[in-house]
Amino acid sequence: MEIVQLVVNGVLLGGMYALLGVGMAMIFGIVGLTNLAHGEFVIVGAYASTLLAQGMGVDPILTLCVTVPMMFLIGAGLQYALFNRAMRRGAEPALLVTFGVSIILQDALLLLFSADARHAETAYGLATVRIAGIDVSALNLVLFGISVCSVLLLSLFLSGTYAGRAIRAVSDDGRAASLSGVNVRRIYALAMGIALATAAVAGLCVGMKWTFYPSSGGRYLLIAFIVVVIGGMGSIPGTLLAGMVFGLAQVIGGANYGLLISYLLLLIVLTFRPKGLLGK
Amino acid sequence: MHDALLSIEGLTVCYGDFPAVSSASLSVAAEGVSALIGANGAGKTTLLEAAAGLHRPKAGKIFFQGEDITGLPPEEIVRRGLCLVPQGGRCFPRMSVEDNLLMGSYSPRGRKNARQSLERVYALFPALMQKRKAPAGSLSGGQRQMTAIGRAFMADPKCILFDEISLGLAPVVIHDLYERIQTVNAEEKTAILLVEQDTEKALVLSDTCFVMLKGSVTLSGPSGKLRPEDIRSAYFGI
Amino acid sequence: MKKSAASKDAWALGALPSLGIVLGIGACLLALGLGGALPANGMRYLFQIFLYITLGEAWNLLGGYAGLTSLGQQLFIGLSGYAIAVVTGTYRLPLWLGVLAGALLCALGAYLLSFVLFRMHGMYFAVATWVAAEAMSMFFFSWKYVNQGGGMTMRISPYPTIHQLYPLALILCCLALTCVTLLLRSRLGLSLMAMRDDPEAAAAAGVNLRKSRLIAYLASAVLTALAGGLFFVNQGTIYPDSGFQITWTVSMVFIVIIGGSGTVGGPVVGAVVYVLLREYLAAYPGWSNIILGAVTILVILFLPAGIVGTMQTRMKFELFSQRRHPKPE
Numbered sequence: 001m002e003i004v005q006l007v008v009n010g011v012l013l014g015g016m017y018a019l020l021g022v023g024m025a026m027i028f029g030i031v032g033l034t035n036l037a038h039g040e041f042v043i044v045g046a047y048a049s050t051l052l053a054q055g056m057g058v059d060p061i062l063t064l065c066v067t068v069p070m071m072f073l074i075g076a077g078l079q080y081a082l083f084n085r086a087m088r089r090g091a092e093p094a095l096l097v098t099f100g101v102s103i104i105l106q107d108a109l110l111l112l113f114s115a116d117a118r119h120a121e122t123a124y125g126l127a128t129v130r131i132a133g134i135d136v137s138a139l140n141l142v143l144f145g146i147s148v149c150s151v152l153l154l155s156l157f158l159s160g161t162y163a164g165r166a167i168r169a170v171s172d173d174g175r176a177a178s179l180s181g182v183n184v185r186r187i188y189a190l191a192m193g194i195a196l197a198t199a200a201v202a203g204l205c206v207g208m209k210w211t212f213y214p215s216s217g218g219r220y221l222l223i224a225f226i227v228v229v230i231g232g233m234g235s236i237p238g239t240l241l242a243g244m245v246f247g248l249a250q251v252i253g254g255a256n257y258g259l260l261i262s263y264l265l266l267l268i269v270l271t272f273r274p275k276g277l278l279g280k
Numbered sequence: 281m282h283d284a285l286l287s288i289e290g291l292t293v294c295y296g297d298f299p300a301v302s303s304a305s306l307s308v309a310a311e312g313v314s315a316l317i318g319a320n321g322a323g324k325t326t327l328l329e330a331a332a333g334l335h336r337p338k339a340g341k342i343f344f345q346g347e348d349i350t351g352l353p354p355e356e357i358v359r360r361g362l363c364l365v366p367q368g369g370r371c372f373p374r375m376s377v378e379d380n381l382l383m384g385s386y387s388p389r390g391r392k393n394a395r396q397s398l399e400r401v402y403a404l405f406p407a408l409m410q411k412r413k414a415p416a417g418s419l420s421g422g423q424r425q426m427t428a429i430g431r432a433f434m435a436d437p438k439c440i441l442f443d444e445i446s447l448g449l450a451p452v453v454i455h456d457l458y459e460r461i462q463t464v465n466a467e468e469k470t471a472i473l474l475v476e477q478d479t480e481k482a483l484v485l486s487d488t489c490f491v492m493l494k495g496s497v498t499l500s501g502p503s504g505k506l507r508p509e510d511i512r513s514a515y516f517g518i
Numbered sequence: 519m520k521k522s523a524a525s526k527d528a529w530a531l532g533a534l535p536s537l538g539i540v541l542g543i544g545a546c547l548l549a550l551g552l553g554g555a556l557p558a559n560g561m562r563y564l565f566q567i568f569l570y571i572t573l574g575e576a577w578n579l580l581g582g583y584a585g586l587t588s589l590g591q592q593l594f595i596g597l598s599g600y601a602i603a604v605v606t607g608t609y610r611l612p613l614w615l616g617v618l619a620g621a622l623l624c625a626l627g628a629y630l631l632s633f634v635l636f637r638m639h640g641m642y643f644a645v646a647t648w649v650a651a652e653a654m655s656m657f658f659f660s661w662k663y664v665n666q667g668g669g670m671t672m673r674i675s676p677y678p679t680i681h682q683l684y685p686l687a688l689i690l691c692c693l694a695l696t697c698v699t700l701l702l703r704s705r706l707g708l709s710l711m712a713m714r715d716d717p718e719a720a721a722a723a724g725v726n727l728r729k730s731r732l733i734a735y736l737a738s739a740v741l742t743a744l745a746g747g748l749f750f751v752n753q754g755t756i757y758p759d760s761g762f763q764i765t766w767t768v769s770m771v772f773i774v775i776i777g778g779s780g781t782v783g784g785p786v787v788g789a790v791v792y793v794l795l796r797e798y799l800a801a802y803p804g805w806s807n808i809i810l811g812a813v814t815i816l817v818i819l820f821l822p823a824g825i826v827g828t829m830q831t832r833m834k835f836e837l838f839s840q841r842r843h844p845k846p847e
Contacts, residue, residue, distance in 0.1 A: 095587060107811075222645075267646060267653070
């Protein structure tokens with residue numbers, strides 16, 4: 001029974017990890033940019049949700065109506081104003097620009113909100129549900145639902161709309177896409193906007209599940225990166241699977257060694273598959 | 281000159297300091313098939329790519345339907361109804377054939393009648409119908425070219441530029457592809473400008489022919505009336 | 519054979535004027551320091567500048583020349599700092615042994631890591647270096663031998679004052695500049711830059727990618743270790759947070775980008791700007807990384823060659839030229 005419990009917890013956690021990874025995978029696979037600020041964007045989302053929910057006295061999930069569009073606009077704006085320009089200088093300068101954005105955000109959060117730990121409280125935060133003889137935390141179920149729904153929504157968007165197809169086309173062959181009438185820079189901005197929208201949702205989940213600080217971004221960046229490396233770019237089922245695998249590894253490793261084990265796991269995977277498990 | 285559908289006037293395109301195309305001029309009529317021939321490195325591909333907006337010309341003008349499109353980005357040129365099928369087809373390998381085709385109708389003019397266009401493409405290339413769910417990367421060379429041609433067709437263009445679609449394909453497949461292109465030209469009233477290595481084939485296929493040498497258009501005229509010795513001297517510069 | 523040896527000498531000789539200037543300035547600063555002509559405060563600034571020049575040169579060797587953007591150089595700083603703390607604190611051995619142990623440990627660590635890291639490129643390399651440093655930090659946090667998160671104190675008696683540390687930092691800085699200049703003027707520099715610009719072409723031309731990268735990575739690790747070690751000797755205590763923090767790499771990136779990536783003079787200018795700017799920003803707590811980050815981004819966008827790189831193209835003058843032949847008149 002204990003093993004089943006462990007697996008259930010790992011899978012539920014994995015849904016969140018997949019959501020953390022999917023935004024990073026999109027930017028890496030489509031825009032060709034390694035966004036080292038992704039973790040900070042998640043934390044920005046966490047602050048926005050937590051503070052809004054506290055300020056308005058509503059359930060944190062409702063704040064998504066505000067944070068998702070807000071983060072989408074920030075992402076698209078940043079891509080237009082900053083990252084598109086930086087990418088013209090090459091891959092390494094662009095990487096360092098996102099690094100710059102990450103340290104700016106980290107200190108800006110510290111200035112604005114102090115170093116205090118934050119957490120988004122909910123009425124069902126400590127409740128458990130008994131399903132088929134297993135105790136499952138209600139919060140974990142809710143977060144899993146939000147995460148998986150977001151990832152599936154994104155998947156539907158990418159496969160079923162013109163904009164989604166254009167995003168995939170640009171990631172396959174930017175030049176051919178522009179010959180089909182796609183404005184590649186606009187698609188980059190759209191992709192970055194969507195990636196940050198997923199970061200907003202991931203931020204909400206992080207805020208509801210754990211406590212966070214202005215400096216927590218690095219840890220979520222690394223989680224996102226691990227998911228990308230294991231799951232490969234541009235494959236949503238791969239990302240979901242990678243999230244679950246990583247979630248299981250975390251649950252098995254426990255609170256103390258979970259992260260350390262996953263870092264080592266990442267290095268080992270990269271040693272044998274330098275471009276990720278599913279990379280070419 | 282401006283009653284032509286596409287007219288290129290004194291176009292010069294440089295890679296760094298090297299002029300790949302130098303003051304080339306040609307004009308494509310609103311109907312019929314035009315062919316552009318020339319030796320390797322004569323600047324045919326660069327000329328087509330410049331017309332599609334992939335290169336910014338150093339000098340010269342490009343007019344399409346009487347409007348100046350010089351220096352416009354590729355997506356804007358597609359929107360006006362001028363499409364390029366690039367060398368090798370350049371499909372989106374990880375996307376399905378159908379998604380590849382639908383990408384062709386991305387610009388507003390194609391999007392209106394996307395469903396009908398899709399049906400017509402499938403009627404034109406039944407092989408694609410069978411493979412519609414397969415990723416384009418898994419197709420044979422000929423099928424990939426079909427997908428690329430279909431994709432251009434989906435944009436509901438006034439004019440399609442083909443860059444050596446026969447490259448690397450078997451003669452039977454090439455024959456088949458050109459037959460379909462002529463069908464499109466006849467039924468849809470879409471003007472065609474194609475670059476072809478095989479001079480004889482180009483002359484047979486086309487109504488008008490242009491010869492390029494070292495970046496300039498050295499000869500042009502109705503395909504049936506050009507004299508072989510003129511073509512030879514325009515082609516080789518002797 | 520003979521010809522190549524002769525031309526090798528010529529390359530090395532070509533570096534002499536620049537190195538002469540550096541060593542001359544170094545000797546003057548050393549004399550000033552030892553003669554007591556510098557106020558202690560000025561010495562502290564210069565001490566920091568020397569160490570940051572060393573760190574910048576070490577990062578530049580990887581990022582600017584070898585095309586290996588590392589975000590995990592703090593690994594070597596932390597390791598070296600802890601090595602000194604363990605040798606002097608736990609075993610009560612002399613400082614020089616600690617510094618030596620730190621440098622050797624880092625060289626060994628870099629050698630072992632190279633088997634993992636050199637299989638990766640671009641962003642994978644960057645993030646993997648960062649992950650390695652983070653993993654090490656977490657390990658030190660839970661390692662009893664180094665007092666877990668509680669940190670360690672250096673025990674050196676008599677404890678070196680800034681008057682003793684200043685010349686050490688100065689010598690290290692001159693050593694770093696000399697090393698980097700000579701390394702880059704050797705065949706290695708040529709192969710590194712060829713590799714940065716086109717790895718496949720370089721390999722096709724017979725460059726041993728692994729060996730060239732390894733030399734650069736080892737040199738960078740050892741220089742970083744020495745500078746980091748001296749820094750923590752001056753500090754007195756080390757924690758996993760302070761030793762392995764990403765801020766170290768932030769400062770290196772800033773210094774190299776501001777000064778000019780891929781120039782030897784760049785980190786010198788960058789380090790001076792960095793130390794002075796940080797000192798100035800200390801009056802505005804919390805803003806320093808915001809300003810540093812913003813300046814880095816602006817420089818990347820609008821002055822991609824950095825201060826020194828831009829000056830070199832504008833004034834057609836190169837400090838520490840890597841050119842192997844005299845410029846035609």
